[in-house]
Amino acid sequence: MARVNIALGQRSYDILVQAGALGSIVEHIKPWVQRGRTLWVSDSQVAAHHWDGIAVQLAEAGIEAHLHVVPAGEASKSWAELSRLIDWLLTWGVERSDTIFALGGGMIGDLTGFAASIVKRGCEFVQVPTTLLAQVDSSVGGKTAINTTAGKNLVGTFHQPRFVLIDPEVLATLPPREMRAGYAEVVKYGLIDDAAFFDWCETHGQQVLAQDSAALEHAIVTSVSAKARIVGEDERETRDRRALLNLGHTFGHALEADTGFGERLLHGEAVGVGMILALQYSARRGDCDAADAARVAAHFAACSMPTTLQDTGVSSEGAALVDHMRHDKKMTGGTLPFLLLTGIGQTYVAHDVDLDDVARFLDERHRSAAPAAVL
Incomplete structure (x- = not known):
């Protein structure tokens, strides 16, 4: 308790x-x-x-x-x-x-x-x-x-x-798929600012998904403690601090919108792929090592979670997905802040992202073939 x-x-x-x-x-x-x-x-x-x-x-x-x-x-x-x-x-x-x-x-x-x-x-x-x-x-x-x-x-x-x-x-x-979708949000807290917790997830993630009582309670308590700390510092997201909790969500919400906000792609699944895309885009910008993105994708794949655009079933071009992003409630003055990473456990808010470049990046990811995960 x-x-x-x-x-x-x-x-x-x-x-x-x-x-x-x-x-x-x-x-x-x-x-x-x-x-x-x-x-x-x-x-x-x-x-x-x-x-x-x-x-x-x-x-x-x-x-x-x-x-x-x-x-x-x-x-x-x-x-x-x-x-x-x-x-x-x-x-x-x-x-x-x-x-x-x-x-x-x-x-x-x-x-x-x-x-x-x-x-x-x-x-x-x-x-x-x-x-x-x-x-x-x-x-x-x-x-x-x-x-x-x-x-x-x-x-x-x-x-x-x-x-x-x-x-x-x-x-x-819960069905196993729902557990896996929720687990993506657990991993998120490690990626935001707690690299040691991501290490723990790599070792104990399968136990969390199997609902081992000790591992599950540790994952829940660590996650809510992290969120409590961040919300206490920036309740209404007036600064960049609470925005860190949106890691994976800008990409993820676009994927959800494209698939109709339904059972085809669960929210947690979309966020999981969104976090991988955020890492891949960060690596493309030179912010982090591509190995970080590969490491997170490998962990999700080991947990039978989707890791690529192909896995989500999204086939829309990058421009169409970016159009969904333009409706994001965080748009200010025609710009959209993005949650990017300089490494695992090192998320930051980028205010200089060119949405046309994001569209090109998404088209590149569409052309990057990868084996599909089991949803």
């Missing part, structure tokens, strides 16, 4: 990592139960696995529980599902003093957090993440959003949760 605090003054909150925590959910959420009832949001797959056990515990404690279920999948991060969720909350008479509970992966956390931030001009919410990606990344830091036809996460708010409850044991229900 470990407890990590995000220090944000009055918006500070704890992240509790405890195996089996869902089996004692009542003791963990009591501080946020108002009026003897709780409002929960989950998706169809997560609810099927976990809701009955939670509902029984709440009922035994005399706590009224209401659940809103959205269809599983990234497509539910939409205006339509946001509208339905808000209507449901208002139907149940949600008040500003109420806390809304998000039970699910990154999609549920983003959707619920966004709804909580705007209904009645803002309600509290608690994150109970059930995927590895959500546990190590999206449940922490207060970014909420939905997707639009223009791109990913372009409409949203900063709205910090009051508490994050992470139970590594719930990951036993």
Whole structure:
């Protein structure tokens, strides 16, 4: 068990990592139960696995529980599902003093957090993440959003949760592909500024994916501790510090947009390939050694994760992928900051990247044949 605090003054909150925590959910959420009832949001797959056990515990404690279920999948991060969720909350008479509970992966956390931030001009919410990606990344830091036809996460708010409850044991229900996708975000923390953690991942990554309890808890605690530190220094990404957490995302979001934000390419898979592309582009600029990119690609390949544009199934030309990047919410004055690297554990923000050159680079990568990984 470990407890990590995000220090944000009055918006500070704890992240509790405890195996089996869902089996004692009542003791963990009591501080946020108002009026003897709780409002929960989950998706169809997560609810099927976990809701009955939670509902029984709440009922035994005399706590009224209401659940809103959205269809599983990234497509539910939409205006339509946001509208339905808000209507449901208002139907149940949600008040500003109420806390809304998000039970699910990154999609549920983003959707619920966004709804909580705007209904009645803002309600509290608690994150109970059930995927590895959500546990190590999206449940922490207060970014909420939905997707639009223009791109990913372009409409949203900063709205910090009051508490994050992470139970590594719930990951036993995840398909292996989802575990691998979440693992990409674990590796990200090593690539940002912790080369020793990347070394650890190379040695213990297979144990994390096999859900060895000690390795999995170490990966989660190290990841959320790193994110807590960075968010505490730059909560709203007004400086380059928090932007480091976007490593792999500029390339990755373009790949997701090109594949339709769905099951064809999972977010973590796109970010993993995006980080390799960032390293390869950095090497092309002379910022780092090409061996660094090869080393990361080799680790992901050993974990049966996609490593190339060919693996993702993306066939669009570089110019089309760059057009997706032009919709990035970080565009300022016609320029887009890129997360590049001078080596493993040495990420920095580059403000001088020519998008036309990025398009040429992506076309070069398309022509670079490589064996496909297993998705």
